[in-house]
Amino acid sequence: MSIRTLMVCGLMMISPAVMVQAQDDTQAAYKLAASKAKAPTSTLRYGSDDLRSGQLRLPEGKGPFPVAVVIHGGCWTKGFDTLAGMAAVSEALTKRGIATWNIEYRQLGDAGAGWPGTFEDVGAGIDHLVDLAKTHPLDLKKVTIVGHSAGAHLALWGASRAKLGPAFAPKVMPVSAVQIDGPAALAPFIGVDAQACGKPVITALMGGAPEARAAEYKLASPASQLPLGIRQLLVQGAFTPFMSPYAEQAKAAGDHVEVLQGGNDHFDIVTPGTEMGDKVIDFIVTRAFSKD
Numbered sequence: 001m002s003i004r005t006l007m008v009c010g011l012m013m014i015s016p017a018v019m020v021q022a023q024d025d026t027q028a029a030y031k032l033a034a035s036k037a038k039a040p041t042s043t044l045r046y047g048s049d050d051l052r053s054g055q056l057r058l059p060e061g062k063g064p065f066p067v068a069v070v071i072h073g074g075c076w077t078k079g080f081d082t083l084a085g086m087a088a089v090s091e092a093l094t095k096r097g098i099a100t101w102n103i104e105y106r107q108l109g110d111a112g113a114g115w116p117g118t119f120e121d122v123g124a125g126i127d128h129l130v131d132l133a134k135t136h137p138l139d140l141k142k143v144t145i146v147g148h149s150a151g152a153h154l155a156l157w158g159a160s161r162a163k164l165g166p167a168f169a170p171k172v173m174p175v176s177a178v179q180i181d182g183p184a185a186l187a188p189f190i191g192v193d194a195q196a197c198g199k200p201v202i203t204a205l206m207g208g209a210p211e212a213r214a215a216e217y218k219l220a221s222p223a224s225q226l227p228l229g230i231r232q233l234l235v236q237g238a239f240t241p242f243m244s245p246y247a248e249q250a251k252a253a254g255d256h257v258e259v260l261q262g263g264n265d266h267f268d269i270v271t272p273g274t275e276m277g278d279k280v281i282d283f284i285v286t287r288a289f290s291k292d
Contacts, residue, residue: 029268042055043055043056044056051105052105054128056099056102057100057102067129068144069103070147071154075196076201093284126143144176144288149180152178155178156184158170162229175289176231179246183243223249228250232255234258
């Protein structure tokens with residue numbers, strides 16, 4: 001049975017009305033938690049406009065602090081989510097001693113978004129830590145990249161850049177990546193994207209179908225670059241059928257992979273203050289920089 005079929009079957013096991021209402025409720029709680037987050041230490045641009053900016057949050061103390069680059073989801077598409085959505089996650093990590101750099105990036109609907117613009121933004125946002133570390137107490141030997149949903153894909157992609165050749169060579173090498181309920185490969189998500197996002201998004205993101213842009217899909221899919229050579233923390237929720245095969249592939253390739261099963265919801269796992277949201281924060285804090 002294909003990954004796509006597994007995902008569709010998983011979605012069909014729940015009444016559509018129940019599933020939609022449950023997701024609406026947990027998404028509302030996610031947004032409410034984000035709205036209550038305190039203002040960041042600084043909001044800074046890493047590029048030429050506000051779409052290429054980020055919120056820096058620093059813990060109390062002198063540092064230098066380990067750093068989490070935080071990447072929001074939203075179907076890679078404008079209008080679904082922004083960096084504001086991950087404010088509560090960022091704040092919760094900062095309270096636990098981790099500096100956070102919560103980045104915005106161009107999404108479909110913004111000029112220049114898609115391949116390669118969206119990906120270039122993510123890479124530039126991560127690499128901007130080099131500049132931030134000149135004036136802020138950041139430990140660039142302890143960097144993790146944390147992403148949710150579409151941002152989970154982009155977090156893994158950011159961690160895979162060293163495998164993609166000179167054009168994508170990173171200035172900052174993470175020690176880990178945290179994939180929270182999102183895909184590691186794009187082609188298998190075609191078809192399911194229309195259900196999850198309300199419309200097809202992958203072919204728009206990549207500028208065509210996999211058959212026509214095979215090289216681009218390979219570059220854009222971290223699952224095609226294994227082993228990544230870093231610790232990977234996977235939080236599996238609604239998209240477990242997409243994540244479980246990747247977890248096994250990454251382990252088989254020799255990567256260190258740890259999995260936290262987060263239930264069947266997509267937003268509860270990124271809502272600090274809920275039981276599962278707090279477990280995810282603990283998972284990141286205790287495991288992202290571990291050496292065992």
